[in-house]
Amino acid sequence: xxxxxxxxxxxxxxxxxxxxxxxxxxxxxxxxxxxxxxxxxxxxxxxxxxxxxxxxxxxxxxxxxxxxxxxxxxxxxxxxxxxxxxxxxxxxxxxxxxxxxxxxxxxxxxxxxxxxxxxxxxxxxxxxxxxxxxxxxxxxxxxxxxxxxxxxxxxxxxxxxxxxxxxxxxxxxxxxxxxxxxxxxxxxxxxxxxxxxxxxxxxxxxxxxxxxxxxxxxxxxxxxxxxxxxxxxxxxxxxxxxxxxxxxxxxxxxxxxxxxxxxxxxxxxxxxxxxxxxxxxxxxxxxxxxxxxxxxxxxxxxxxxxxxxxxxxxxxxxxxxxxxxxxxxxxxxxxxxxxxxxxxxxxxxxxxxxxxxxxxxxxxxxxxxxxxxxxxxxxxxxxxxxxxxxxxxxxxxxxxxxxxxxxxxxxxxxxxxxxxxxxxxxxxxxxxxxxxxxxxxxxxxxxxxxxxxxxxxxxxxxxxxxxxxxxxxxxxxxxxxxxxxx
Amino acid sequence: xxxxxxxxxxxxxxxxxxxxxxxxxxxxxxxxxxxxxxxxxxxxxxxxxxxxxxxxxxxxxxxxxxxxxxxxxxxxxxxxxxxxxxxxxxxxxxxxxxxxxxxxxxxxxxxxxxxxxxxxxxxxxxxxxxxxxxxxxxxxxxxxxxxxxxxxxxxxxxxxxxxxxxxxxxxxxxxxxxxxxxxxxxxxxxxxxxxxxxxxxxxxxxxxxxxxxxxxxxxxxxxxxxxxxxxxxxxxxxxxxxxxxxxxxxxxxxxxxxxxxxxxxxxxxxxxxxxxxxxxxxxxxxxxxxxxxxxxxxxxxxxxxxxxxxxxxxxxxxxxxxxxxxxxxxxxxxxxxxxxxxxxxxxxxxxxxxxxxxxxxxxxxxxxxxxxxxxxxxxxxxxxxxxxxxxxxxxxxxxxxxxxxxxxxxxxxxxxxxxxxxxxxxxxxxxxxxxxxxxxxxxxxxxxxxxxxxxxxxxxxxxxxxxxxxxxxxxxxxxxxxxxxxxxxxxxxxxxxxxx
Numbered sequence: 001x002x003x004x005x006x007x008x009x010x011x012x013x014x015x016x017x018x019x020x021x022x023x024x025x026x027x028x029x030x031x032x033x034x035x036x037x038x039x040x041x042x043x044x045x046x047x048x049x050x051x052x053x054x055x056x057x058x059x060x061x062x063x064x065x066x067x068x069x070x071x072x073x074x075x076x077x078x079x080x081x082x083x084x085x086x087x088x089x090x091x092x093x094x095x096x097x098x099x100x101x102x103x104x105x106x107x108x109x110x111x112x113x114x115x116x117x118x119x120x121x122x123x124x125x126x127x128x129x130x131x132x133x134x135x136x137x138x139x140x141x142x143x144x145x146x147x148x149x150x151x152x153x154x155x156x157x158x159x160x161x162x163x164x165x166x167x168x169x170x171x172x173x174x175x176x177x178x179x180x181x182x183x184x185x186x187x188x189x190x191x192x193x194x195x196x197x198x199x200x201x202x203x204x205x206x207x208x209x210x211x212x213x214x215x216x217x218x219x220x221x222x223x224x225x226x227x228x229x230x231x232x233x234x235x236x237x238x239x240x241x242x243x244x245x246x247x248x249x250x251x252x253x254x255x256x257x258x259x260x261x262x263x264x265x266x267x268x269x270x271x272x273x274x275x276x277x278x279x280x281x282x283x284x285x286x287x288x289x290x291x292x293x294x295x296x297x298x299x300x301x302x303x304x305x306x307x308x309x310x311x312x313x314x315x316x317x318x319x320x321x322x323x324x325x326x327x328x329x330x331x332x333x334x335x336x337x338x339x340x341x342x343x344x345x346x347x348x349x350x351x352x353x354x355x356x357x358x359x360x361x362x363x364x365x366x367x368x369x370x371x372x373x374x375x376x377x378x379x380x381x382x383x384x385x386x387x388x389x390x391x392x393x394x395x396x397x398x399x400x401x402x403x404x405x406x407x408x409x410x411x412x413x414x415x416x417x418x419x420x421x422x423x424x425x426x427x428x429x430x431x432x433x434x435x436x437x438x439x440x441x442x443x444x445x446x447x448x449x450x451x452x453x454x455x456x457x458x459x460x461x462x463x464x465x466x467x468x469x470x471x472x473x474x475x476x477x478x479x480x481x482x483x484x485x486x
Numbered sequence: 487x488x489x490x491x492x493x494x495x496x497x498x499x500x501x502x503x504x505x506x507x508x509x510x511x512x513x514x515x516x517x518x519x520x521x522x523x524x525x526x527x528x529x530x531x532x533x534x535x536x537x538x539x540x541x542x543x544x545x546x547x548x549x550x551x552x553x554x555x556x557x558x559x560x561x562x563x564x565x566x567x568x569x570x571x572x573x574x575x576x577x578x579x580x581x582x583x584x585x586x587x588x589x590x591x592x593x594x595x596x597x598x599x600x601x602x603x604x605x606x607x608x609x610x611x612x613x614x615x616x617x618x619x620x621x622x623x624x625x626x627x628x629x630x631x632x633x634x635x636x637x638x639x640x641x642x643x644x645x646x647x648x649x650x651x652x653x654x655x656x657x658x659x660x661x662x663x664x665x666x667x668x669x670x671x672x673x674x675x676x677x678x679x680x681x682x683x684x685x686x687x688x689x690x691x692x693x694x695x696x697x698x699x700x701x702x703x704x705x706x707x708x709x710x711x712x713x714x715x716x717x718x719x720x721x722x723x724x725x726x727x728x729x730x731x732x733x734x735x736x737x738x739x740x741x742x743x744x745x746x747x748x749x750x751x752x753x754x755x756x757x758x759x760x761x762x763x764x765x766x767x768x769x770x771x772x773x774x775x776x777x778x779x780x781x782x783x784x785x786x787x788x789x790x791x792x793x794x795x796x797x798x799x800x801x802x803x804x805x806x807x808x809x810x811x812x813x814x815x816x817x818x819x820x821x822x823x824x825x826x827x828x829x830x831x832x833x834x835x836x837x838x839x840x841x842x843x844x845x846x847x848x849x850x851x852x853x854x855x856x857x858x859x860x861x862x863x864x865x866x867x868x869x870x871x872x873x874x875x876x877x878x879x880x881x882x883x884x885x886x887x888x889x890x891x892x893x894x895x896x897x898x899x900x901x902x903x904x905x906x907x908x909x910x911x912x913x914x915x916x917x918x919x920x921x922x923x924x925x926x927x928x929x930x931x932x933x934x935x936x937x938x939x940x941x942x943x944x945x946x947x948x949x950x951x952x953x954x955x956x957x958x959x960x961x962x963x964x965x966x967x968x969x970x971x972x973x974x975x976x977x978x979x980x981x982x983x984x985x986x
């Protein structure tokens with residue numbers, strides 16, 4: 001098998017086996033407890049196998065279909081953990097719990113892992129479609145809700161459209177280079193830059209659709225509102241991590257500091273996402289839609305890290321992904337566990353009703369806003385370090401300005417939670433369903449913020465996804481900035 | 487010295503203890519006792535630090551350092567010089583009135599109140615000690631969150647808007663400072679190849695004049711928002727007016743001083759050349775603040791708003807002193823900060839007490855309070871006079887020194903600044919005239935059938951001690967003057983300072 005699929009990380013067959021086992025179990029006899037047990041065990045096994053490779057990774061992606069390098073290992077760990085968090089969220093969530101739910105989640109996780117580790121366009125596309133199709137089922141899980149149908153249809157159409165665009169871009173890229181390597185085509189080809197440019201633009205458009213970067217973001221708030229809370233978390237966290245990892249891999253060999261079209265497009269989308277996401281979240285009264293806006297803005301911050309190559313660029317993106325995953329999963333877990341409507345009015349007075357839950361939610365929001373002592377503060381600082389060191393002045397200004405907008409709506413939720421409550425609501429108390437998960441995520445968010453050294457060392461060593469290169473095109477950046485002394 | 491981080495951990499731990507002691511919401515005084523014990527312990531700890539500091543071994547008195555995020559050159563490094571010591575003492579002394587006199591407006595959930603109060607104090611102590619720029623920024627941001635919640639939960643009628651305004655202004659300018667800090671760090675890395683956030687290493691960064699100016703402005707804006715300097719002051723009147731009494735005291739007394747401290751430590755000492763070039767602009771801004779704040783104070787009916795605008799005016803002198811470029815001006819600025827902390831803190835206590843008793847801050851509805859509240863009114867008169875700069879009080883020393891130092895640089899600025907003093911006499915005395923003396927307000931006797939209670943012994947003791955401190959500062963300012971010259975950034979304490 002290893003000869004057929006060179007570089008195959010063992011976590012992929014483990015997930016595949018888990019899915020097959022789950023299918024068999026469902027065919028045999030339905031039991032939700034057994035389903036979640038099998039699903040979680042599969043994730044755990046896959047997680048363990050990340051540090052136990054089938055074959056030693058030779059370090060050279062030539063001729064490989066997968067690249068199980070340090071970047072993949074880190075991203076896969078994040079994907080598996082966040083997907084486990086989603087499953088725990090779904091457990092006992094009224095109405096969503098059924099065997100196939102976990103099956104689809106496992107399938108989506110498999111797709112995400114394939115995407116993050118692929119070195120080949122076809123493999124990448126297979127992973128993407130696996131994720132998209134399982135997401136479709138998950139989004140429409142509440143079949144009786146009209147919003148679920150609307151969300152699923154919206155997702156189906158836009159996912160199909162963006163897949164088509166992406167596929168066209170991949171085809172153009174193949175036409176230009178005759179290679180199926182998953183990497184941005186070089187602009188220095190003999191035919192002139194038009195074909196590779198078109199290919200890159202189309203691939204980027206497809207990826208941005210799935211990543212919901214502005215201006216390709218309009219589907220996300222509706223879909224997240226209509227989907228069950230755990231699925232919304234899966235879209236916002238797991239799927240975005242995988243897509244961002246693939247995007248980083250796609251540009252791993254390219255020099256993004258060159259003022260060419262791809263870099264410019266990325267920069268424009270980054271700025272638009274920061275402002276668009278934050279402004280979108282600003283006007284929301286529904287917490288799910290607010291988190292959708294916030295996740296769009298965080299894509300913008302991540303793009304800033306991607307656009308800042310150098311010693312800190314992707315290391316800071318890796319830390320930020322972890323911080324984002326912990327805080328966003330935690331916020332959705334708190335939303336799901338609260339069993340109140342997900343609008344801000346429903347959360348009013350939460351500090352009186354359920355102080356622990358409100359505290360956890362406040363920690364998550366503070367982390368997303370980038371306020372100490374939560375990990376989000378350090379992660380944002382790290383991204384700014386990367387941006388400053390790559391001299392991305394315009395992007396940094398955008399980050400600062402849009403972060404201030406972000407502060408307003410995050411704190412607005414905290415403020416609503418602190419407001420006093422009308423007397424009749426006082427009695428409603430109780431522990432949320434997934435209290436353990438929320439507590440763990442809150443503790444991780446604070447502890448990692450106070451002691452980020454471990455995380456930094458982890459990400460420092462993996463630095464860059466291994467570039468899948470056709471030819472070396474690394475050139476030093478020109479020291480042109482006035483800020484620098486000769 | 488291990489006692490330096492203890493100065494941050496102690497209030498934090500005490501705050502948590504106060505919070506936990508109040509979980510059942512029955513023993514409301516228990517958290518108060520915990521808080522009082524905590525700040526008493528803090529005072530003792532600071533006394534211990536003062537006694538065991540390395541006096542006579544150079545300008546830096548104490549040092550503490552452990553690695554925090556070594557991969558990025560970040561350490562939990564703290565150093566204390568005379569300036570830090572003065573500021574720490576001011577914080578410790580002002581936390582007493584905050585805790586002792588706030589019992590009235592705590593109301594529901596005293597545990598949370600004391601947790602937030604002590605957490606803010608912990609953050610402020612951290613700001614005054616940190617000499618690692620990342621650590622400094624960490625504390626700088628950390629002290630805002632509890633303050634925000636404090637205003638939001640215990641503030642007055644328009645607290646929501648005031649709290650969010652406060653937070654957005656300070657946090658937004660903080661992000662600018664973050665970019666400036668990182669810019670400096672990266673430039674240092676390019677020049678030397680070492681990635682570090684250490685204050686003393688960064689002070690030696692070779693910088694082009696333009697780069698130094700840009701970075702200096704990044705720091706300046708953040709501190710100018712906090713101080714506040716005039717075009718950036720708009721958050722202050724609302725926040726001060728809406729904050730609960732303890733919050734106002736904390737804000738005016740200490741939190742604003744972190745701006746002045748930052749200007750000295752991280753603007754003038756870190757970028758001396760750029761600061762010198764920027765000085766004329768800063769002096770102009772200082773004078774503008776003095777005159778503008780005083781002018782607006784004259785027009786206020788809300789007593790807390792009046793005090794808030796007078797803060798803008800008084801802190802203009804701090805800016806003058808810091809940017810006058812002479813040790814004398816620097817010393818004057820520090821004395822002015824201490825004196826303003828004491829006198830304005832006390833004035834906010836008085837304004838808060840008036841609001842508690844009369845349920846209004848509007849001076850049009852006060853008047854003739856001297857008959858009903860003789861103690862409160864006489865204390866009010868004292869601090870109003872102190873705040874207008876009567877010789878013999880600390881404020882006079884500060885204003886005199888800063889104006890003298892400014893005169894040497896630019897006589898016109900000094901003359902304009904002195905004009906602000908005249909205005910301050912007018913608004914201070916007008917406030918006394920409208921609130922305490924003069925005819926009683928017509929509706930007052932009818933609406934308050936029992937006359938409002940005067941200051942009790944508790945308030946009188948606290949405020950009496952504050953008065954004594956102001957008088958000592960005014961008549962014998964030499965110890966503060968000796969201490970307050972900041973240690974240069976280039977004289978880094980390499981190792982633990984030997985204890986005597």
